[in-house]
Amino acid sequence: MVRAAPNAPSLSLGRRRAYGALGTGLALFCAMLAAGALLVILGYVIVQGARAINWDFLTQLPHPVGVPGGGVGNGILGTFIIIGLATLMAVPIGLLTGIYLALFGRGPIPEALRFLSDVLSGVPSIAIGLFAYAVLVAPLKHFSAISASFAFMMLMLPLLVRTSEQAIRSVPQTVREGALALGMSNFRATVRIVLPTARPAIITALLLAIARVTGETAPLLFTAFGSQFWETNPNNPMATLALQVFTYAISPYPDWQAQAWGGALVLIVAVFVLSLGARLMLRRAMRGLDS
Amino acid sequence: MSVAAAVARDDLLATDDLSAYYGERKAVGNVSIAFARKAVTALIGPSGCGKTTLLRCLNRIHEVGFDARVEGRVLLDGHDIYGNDVDPMAIRRRVGMVFQRPNPFPTLSILDNTLACAGKGLKRRQKIDCAERALRAAALWDEVKDKLRSSPLRLSGGQQQRLCIARAVAAEPEVLLMDEPTASLDPIATAVIEELMGSLTDEFTIVAVTHNMQQAARVSDYTAFMLADADGIGRIVEVDETAKLFTKPGDRRTEDYITGRFG
Amino acid sequence: MAVQPRFRRVARFVSPADRGFAAVVYGGSILFAVLIVGLFAELVLGSWPSIVAFGPSFIWKSNWNPITSNFGALPMIYGTVVTSFIAIALAAFVGIMAAVFLADFAPRWLSTPLSFLIELLAAVPSVVYGLWGLFVLAPFVRTAIGPALQKTLGWMPLFSGPIYGVGLLTAGIVLALMIVPTVTAISRDVIAAIPRDLREASMALGSTKWETATRVVLPAARIGIFGACVLALGRALGETIAVTMVIGNRPEISASLFAPSYTLASVIANEFTEATTSVYISALIELGLILFVVSIVVNALARLMIWSVRGSSRA
Numbered sequence: 016m017v018r019a020a021p022n023a024p025s026l027s028l029g030r031r032r033a034y035g036a037l038g039t040g041l042a043l044f045c046a047m048l049a050a051g052a053l054l055v056i057l058g059y060v061i062v063q064g065a066r067a068i069n070w071d072f073l074t075q076l077p078h079p080v081g082v083p084g085g086g087v088g089n090g091i092l093g094t095f096i097i098i099g100l101a102t103l104m105a106v107p108i109g110l111l112t113g114i115y116l117a118l119f120g121r122g123p124i125p126e127a128l129r130f131l132s133d134v135l136s137g138v139p140s141i142a143i144g145l146f147a148y149a150v151l152v153a154p155l156k157h158f159s160a161i162s163a164s165f166a167f168m169m170l171m172l173p174l175l176v177r178t179s180e181q182a183i184r185s186v187p188q189t190v191r192e193g194a195l196a197l198g199m200s201n202f203r204a205t206v207r208i209v210l211p212t213a214r215p216a217i218i219t220a221l222l223l224a225i226a227r228v229t230g231e232t233a234p235l236l237f238t239a240f241g242s243q244f245w246e247t248n249p250n251n252p253m254a255t256l257a258l259q260v261f262t263y264a265i266s267p268y269p270d271w272q273a274q275a276w277g278g279a280l281v282l283i284v285a286v287f288v289l290s291l292g293a294r295l296m297l298r299r300a301m302r303g304l305d306s
Numbered sequence: 307m308s309v310a311a312a313v314a315r316d317d318l319l320a321t322d323d324l325s326a327y328y329g330e331r332k333a334v335g336n337v338s339i340a341f342a343r344k345a346v347t348a349l350i351g352p353s354g355c356g357k358t359t360l361l362r363c364l365n366r367i368h369e370v371g372f373d374a375r376v377e378g379r380v381l382l383d384g385h386d387i388y389g390n391d392v393d394p395m396a397i398r399r400r401v402g403m404v405f406q407r408p409n410p411f412p413t414l415s416i417l418d419n420t421l422a423c424a425g426k427g428l429k430r431r432q433k434i435d436c437a438e439r440a441l442r443a444a445a446l447w448d449e450v451k452d453k454l455r456s457s458p459l460r461l462s463g464g465q466q467q468r469l470c471i472a473r474a475v476a477a478e479p480e481v482l483l484m485d486e487p488t489a490s491l492d493p494i495a496t497a498v499i500e501e502l503m504g505s506l507t508d509e510f511t512i513v514a515v516t517h518n519m520q521q522a523a524r525v526s527d528y529t530a531f532m533l534a535d536a537d538g539i540g541r542i543v544e545v546d547e548t549a550k551l552f553t554k555p556g557d558r559r560t561e562d563y564i565t566g567r568f569g
Numbered sequence: 570m571a572v573q574p575r576f577r578r579v580a581r582f583v584s585p586a587d588r589g590f591a592a593v594v595y596g597g598s599i600l601f602a603v604l605i606v607g608l609f610a611e612l613v614l615g616s617w618p619s620i621v622a623f624g625p626s627f628i629w630k631s632n633w634n635p636i637t638s639n640f641g642a643l644p645m646i647y648g649t650v651v652t653s654f655i656a657i658a659l660a661a662f663v664g665i666m667a668a669v670f671l672a673d674f675a676p677r678w679l680s681t682p683l684s685f686l687i688e689l690l691a692a693v694p695s696v697v698y699g700l701w702g703l704f705v706l707a708p709f710v711r712t713a714i715g716p717a718l719q720k721t722l723g724w725m726p727l728f729s730g731p732i733y734g735v736g737l738l739t740a741g742i743v744l745a746l747m748i749v750p751t752v753t754a755i756s757r758d759v760i761a762a763i764p765r766d767l768r769e770a771s772m773a774l775g776s777t778k779w780e781t782a783t784r785v786v787l788p789a790a791r792i793g794i795f796g797a798c799v800l801a802l803g804r805a806l807g808e809t810i811a812v813t814m815v816i817g818n819r820p821e822i823s824a825s826l827f828a829p830s831y832t833l834a835s836v837i838a839n840e841f842t843e844a845t846t847s848v849y850i851s852a853l854i855e856l857g858l859i860l861f862v863v864s865i866v867v868n869a870l871a872r873l874m875i876w877s878v879r880g881s882s883r884a
Binding site for chain 3: 031035049054114136146149237279282
Binding site for chain 2: 121
């Protein structure tokens with residue numbers, strides 16, 4: 016299948032080398048282009064965002080249009096609450112499903128569950144928002160933070176399920192058998208021995224899942240809906256930082272647009288800190304296993 | 307030796323026409339063997355002859371594997387451990403196991419590892435006493451008494467294996483199964499554990515799989531030789547007192563193996 | 570007495586603690602399955618009135634009129650297809666080239682930071698992309714890229730017409746940026762997995778490194794790379810917020826890439842909270858259903874292709 020000296024007699028070596036250099040240069044250019052795009056976007060966000068950020072911005076409520084100042088304090092709080100609730104819902108379901116898949120490995124039912132998990136991971140977040148709307152907003156006739164948490168939970172599940180299963184599977188068989196051989200029940204063996212060993216990987220996955228939903232906006236449009244006030248009741252509509260950035264960005268007011276950049280900077284910092292934190296945890300966990 | 311004879315001899319553990327399968331593949335075939343009480347029985351044979359599989363049937367760990375099953379009986383004190391109403395966990399508490407590679411629980415301290423299945427409901431002071439007894443029995447106490455709270459992963463291979471022995475012993479089983487316990491250890495650590503096996507028979511019946519014939523000769527009171535037949539099914543060729551088996555084996559195949567003509 | 574095979578699994582959960590544990594584990598898994606099946610069911614249920622009212626013509630009718638309750642999704646489908654096509658065309662070229670460079674040409678000290686930066690692109694939230702696209706890229710398209718394209722290629726209907734800044738092209742470029750990490754990362758893995766022997770054989774026959782990369786390695790990896798592109802395409806199809814912010818949100822079909830348009834996802838985002846009649850809501854949910862089905866098909870295809878090259882590890 017390897018074509019012998021593909022360019023053989025037609026072109027001289029010098030020509031071929033030249034094409035090669037050109038090609039390599041093009042490939043390098045593309046790689047730099049992609050990496051550079053990130054730096055450009057980051058640059059704009061940092062420069063524009065830094066102008067808008069101050070203590071008031073992070074802690075105050077939004078001001079009405081036309082009144083300068085104000086902040087995204089309620090959005091930051093709302094983001095914490097909604098993601099916190101989502102985590103509380105997603106972790107048990109995801110972990111239990113992962114345990115099931117790890118313990119019962121092969122067979123039609125586990126394969127069906129894995130298929131469903133893959134399906135869910137590809138569903139656009141707006142469709143998931145529609146589901147949350149149908150289940151928790153329409154019947155109750157009002158927007159709520161809990162419906163947004165429900166949507167976020169769906170978004171976090173596939174990653175949690177897949178990672179829990181892998182993490183539990185990668186605990187050496189001999190550790191699990193050692194626990195069982197002592198006479199431990201499956202329950203004790205899994206909860207006291209296997210899960211703690213798998214914990215770093217699962218926490219990493221959780222951090223990555225949280226990083227992913229921190230920036231999610233689409234489902235929020237018709238679940239949490241947003242708010243101008245401080246809100247802690249999950250049954251009420253609630254502001255979130257991502258939604259505020261969106262609303263401010265598409266508004267015609269320069270004041271709000273500037274605040275959008277500030278909010279974007281906070282979002283990016285949060286997401287990057289979470290992602291990098293997850294990576295560091297993973298690296299430390301890998302090192303721990305080798306010792 | 308027949309099962310009836312085993313019962314007559316008051317053996318603690320015996321199998322009756324035991325077969326073990328991985329799915330459709332029969333790995334161990336129709337084994338009937340008895341293990342003398344409070345003695346060391348070594349299980350020797352070439353790689354892949356089914357010795358480890360046989361061992362794992364004795365504490366119902368074999369069935370934990372995917373698609374694994376067992377036919378026949380294993381008698382512990384006269385009762386079939388595969389009976390319909392028998393709880394496998396209860397069996398495993400009476401028949402302990404030490405694995406080929408040390409497997410201390412990585413997230414528990416040395417103390418917690420030792421007490422993983424022991425000292426339930428005891429107060430703290432009593433728990434440490436219990437651990438001390440087990441660790442002394444495994445000849446490890448002096449080396450770890452100052453670092454009971456630290457991670458077992460810091461110990462050497464030989465120490466980790468002794469920790470696993472202490473952990474198994476702490477659960478106060480009647481039988482101790484050992485699957486090539488020194489296979490991954492250096493000679494000095496090996497010697498320590500071999501010495502240990504001798505002292506452990508004061509309390510426990512030991513069945514040890516070993517690759518190392520010299521080890522079997524040194525350590526065991528009885529030896530069973532196992533071989534895979536033409537279909538790959540592991541069968542016991544002969545069982546006898548160790549001294550007799552190694553000097554005057556009854557079966558030609560045993561003699562061939564011992565003298566190194568194969569395997 | 571043989572241990573009955575059917576006890577094989579159950580025997581593992583004999584004690585009461587284990588029975589409770591088994592119940593909880595089964596319960597969680599069943600809940601998981603129910604949630605996903607429920608998602609599909611609710612989408613179908615919600616779109617039923619619209620399906621009944623418009624039937625299959627929903628897909629090829631062009632009018633989107635909330636006032637007369639007449640809905641046809643063609644402009645949205647057009648917008649989605651065009652923006653995704655632009656996105657994958659750009660991202661595939663840049664991404665595959667970058668992957669080749671990172672896998673076969675870059676020295677360690679360069680490939681590690683570059684790969685890291687490109688992967689970080691995937692972590693940037695959608696709304697931040699939209700913000701940047703709206704305030705930085707769109708003006709740039711309006712003032713620089715657009716006029717340049719129109720000057721050189723304006724004779725093509727693709728590049729004719731007024732340049733607003735927001736529109737199909739801008740949305741396509743933003744989408745391309747969002748999906749390029751997917752293409753690059755997976756392609757790089759696939760390329761790296763091609764055995765050394767193939768490369769060495771080619772070089773031993775006198776090919777240059779570049780010829781080896783393009784004429785030997787890439788064709789060998791083409792299935793996996795194609796899978797990466799299809800996966801990236803799947804992500805582009807469902808992207809909502811960034812697109813909504815830069816596409817102009819007009820339900821019209823136009824030949825020009827500079828024209829504003831609409832995508833399936835962005836119309837839902839824009840109009841769902843304003844939808845008053847139940848047919849309106851139902852039509853929007855039907856768009857969500859279409860997105861759902863398309864994403865499943867595309868993702869399944871992609872995974873099939875990537876599996877066949879990468880083996881058992883999942884994308």
